[in-house]
Amino acid sequence: ARQLPPGPNQFHVMSYLSQLIYKPHIALQTLAKAYGPLMSFQLGDQLMVVASSPETAKEFCRTHDRIFSGRHLPSVYHILPGTIDSSIVLSPECGKAWKLLRTIGQSCVFSSRAMETNTWIRKAKVMDTVNHLRTKQLGQVVNLEDLMFATLANIISSALTAKNLFHIEGEGKEDYKEMMSLVNEVIEKTTTFGLVDFLPILKGVDFWSNGKAMDMYRKIKLTWGGIIQERRASTKNDQNPSSKTSQDFLDIVLSDGTFSEDQIAISLMELLIGATDSTTITTVWLIVELIKNPEMLSKVREEIAQAVEGDELNESLLSNNCNYFQACIKETLRLHVPAPLLVPHRAIETCKVNNYTIPKNSMVLVNSWGIARDPKYWEDATIFKPERFLDSNIGYRGTHFEYLPFGTGLRMCPGSAVAFKNIQMLVGSLLHYFDWSLPNGDDPISIDMSETYLTTLKKEKPLLLVPKLRE
Numbered sequence: 001a002r003q004l005p006p007g008p009n010q011f012h013v014m015s016y017l018s019q020l021i022y023k024p025h026i027a028l029q030t031l032a033k034a035y036g037p038l039m040s041f042q043l044g045d046q047l048m049v050v051a052s053s054p055e056t057a058k059e060f061c062r063t064h065d066r067i068f069s070g071r072h073l074p075s076v077y078h079i080l081p082g083t084i085d086s087s088i089v090l091s092p093e094c095g096k097a098w099k100l101l102r103t104i105g106q107s108c109v110f111s112s113r114a115m116e117t118n119t120w121i122r123k124a125k126v127m128d129t130v131n132h133l134r135t136k137q138l139g140q141v142v143n144l145e146d147l148m149f150a151t152l153a154n155i156i157s158s159a160l161t162a163k164n165l166f167h168i169e170g171e172g173k174e175d176y177k178e179m180m181s182l183v184n185e186v187i188e189k190t191t192t193f194g195l196v197d198f199l200p201i202l203k204g205v206d207f208w209s210n211g212k213a214m215d216m217y218r219k220i221k222l223t224w225g226g227i228i229q230e231r232r233a234s235t236k237n238d239q240n241p242s243s244k245t246s247q248d249f250l251d252i253v254l255s256d257g258t259f260s261e262d263q264i265a266i267s268l269m270e271l272l273i274g275a276t277d278s279t280t281i282t283t284v285w286l287i288v289e290l291i292k293n294p295e296m297l298s299k300v301r302e303e304i305a306q307a308v309e310g311d312e313l314n315e316s317l318l319s320n321n322c323n324y325f326q327a328c329i330k331e332t333l334r335l336h337v338p339a340p341l342l343v344p345h346r347a348i349e350t351c352k353v354n355n356y357t358i359p360k361n362s363m364v365l366v367n368s369w370g371i372a373r374d375p376k377y378w379e380d381a382t383i384f385k386p387e388r389f390l391d392s393n394i395g396y397r398g399t400h401f402e403y404l405p406f407g408t409g410l411r412m413c414p415g416s417a418v419a420f421k422n423i424q425m426l427v428g429s430l431l432h433y434f435d436w437s438l439p440n441g442d443d444p445i446s447i448d449m450s451e452t453y454l455t456t457l458k459k460e461k462p463l464l465l466v467p468k469l470r471e
C-alpha cells in the first residue's frame with residue numbers, strides 16, 4: 001500500500017500559510033521538528049515533500065538523483081513561447097536542450113579552463129568599479145548592493161556576449177537606473193513562484209495575466225535583442241570567422257542553430273539571473289559580517305595584502321593563499337544560505353524513499369537553510385564563525401550533505417566555482433582599496449539584519465555605505 005511521509009494536515013497547513021509563503025524555510029524547519037526530516041503535505045493541489053536532514057537530502061539528491069531531477073514550471077513559463085526548450089534552471093527534465101545549454105555554458109563559463117580565460121574579465125570589471133568609487137567625494141553614500149550587482153552583471157554578460165550591461169561610470173544616471181529596474185523586475189517576477197504558484201486560492205490574485213507575461217517577455221528581449229542582432233550581423237560580415245580565437249556563449253548558440261533569437265534572449269537572461277542574484281546576496285552578507293567584526297576584517301585584509309602584485313589583486317594568490325578569507329566566504333554561505341530551499345525539484349517517476357512512497361510529480365524541497373543551521377551538525381549554529389571552516393574538509397561542492405549552498409547532484413549549480421572566484425575578487429578588492437562605514441557614523445552593530453524571501457533570501461534593507469580610500 002502507498003504510504004506518504006508523515007506531515008501536517010490541511011488545517012495545520014492553513015495555520016502556517018502566511019509563514020509558508022513569506023518565510024517558508026522557517027515554517028518548514030518548525031514543521032520538521034514535529035514531523036521529522038522526511039515530511040509531506042498537501043498545498044492546494046500540489047503534494048509537497050520536504051527533506052530536512054543531511055540523510056534525507058542525500059536520498060533525493062544522490063541515491064535517487066535522476067528520479068528527483070525534474071523541475072516544476074512556474075505558470076508564467078507556460079505563457080511565454082519557447083521558454084521550456086531554452087532553459088537550464090527550470091527545464092522540466094534533464095533533456096536535450098538542458099544538456100546542450102549546460103555543455104555550452106561549461107565550455108565558456110563554468111569549466112576551470114573557461115574561468116582561467118575569463119580571469120581578465122573579472123579583474124577588469126572589478127577595477128572599473130574600484131576606479132569609479134575612487135571618484136566619489138568624501139562622505140558620499142553608495143548603494144553598494146546595486147553597485148556590486150552591476151559589476152557581477154557585467155562580468156557574466158561580458159563572458160557570455162562580450163558586452164557590458166551596465167555603464168558603471170553612469171551609476172545613478174538614467175540608463176543605469178533603467179537597466180537596474182528592468183533586470184530587477186525580471187528577477188522579481190520570474191522568481192516569484194514556488195509555493196504561491198500551487199495554491200488555487202492565491203491564483204485568484206492573478207499574478208500572471210497574459211498581459212504581464214508578455215510585458216516581461218518584451219523586457220527580456222529589450223535587454224538582449226540588440227546585442228544578439230549586432231553579433232549576428234557582425235558574424236555575417238566577418239569573412240574569416242576562424243580569425244576569432246575563442247568563442248563566447250553567444251557565438252556558440254548562434255552557430256549551433258538550435259535556438260531562436262528569442263530563446264537565446266531567455267537563456268541569457270536566465271544565466272544572468274543565476275549568476276548575479278545569489279552572488280550579490282553573498283557579497284552583501286560577507287561585507288556586513290566583516291564590518292561588524294573588525295578583528296575578522298583585519299585578518300582578511302592582512303591575507304589579501306599578501307595576494308597583491310604591483311597594485312593589483314592576483315587571482316591565483318587569492319585562491320591559494322587566503323584561507324581565512326575563503327573560510328569567511330564559506331561561512332557566509334552557511335549562515336546566509338542564498339537559496340534556502342534550493343530550486344524546487346520534481347519527481348519524474350514514483351519512487352520509494354525510506355519505505356515511504358513519493359508519488360510522481362511531487363514537489364521536493366531540500367531545506368538547505370535549516371540543515372546549515374541545525375545544532376546537531378553545527379556548533380554555535382547561528383553565530384558567524386569562519387574558523388569552523390579552517391580545519392575542516394567541508395567544501396561547497398556538494399559532497400557534504402550538511403552544507404549544500406549550491407545543491408548537489410544532476411541539478412547542482414554549475415556556477416559554484418565561478419561564484420567563489422567572483423566573490424573573492426570583488427569583495428577582496430572592495431576591502432583592499434577602501435574602508436567602509438555607515439552613513440552618519442552609525443555603529444556597524446546597528447545594521448539591520450532582516451531578510452526577505454523571494455526564492456532567494458536577501459537582506460531586506462539596501463546596503464548603504466560610505467567608502468574611504470585606504471592609504
Ligand code: HEM
Pocket residue numbers: 088089090091109156271274275276278279282338339342343344345405406407408410411412413414415416418419
Ligand atoms: C553564491 C552564488 C550562488 C549560489 C548560492 C547558487 C545556488 C544555486 C542553487 C542552490 C541551485 C539549485 C540547485 C538544485 O536545484 O539542486 C542553482 C542552480 C543554478 N545556478 Fe547557481 N548559485 C550561485 C551562483 C551561480 C553562478 C555564478 C552561475 C552562473 C555562472 C549560476 C548558475 C546556475 C544555473 C544555470 C543553475 C541551474 C542548474 C540546473 O537546473 O541544471 N549560479 N544555483
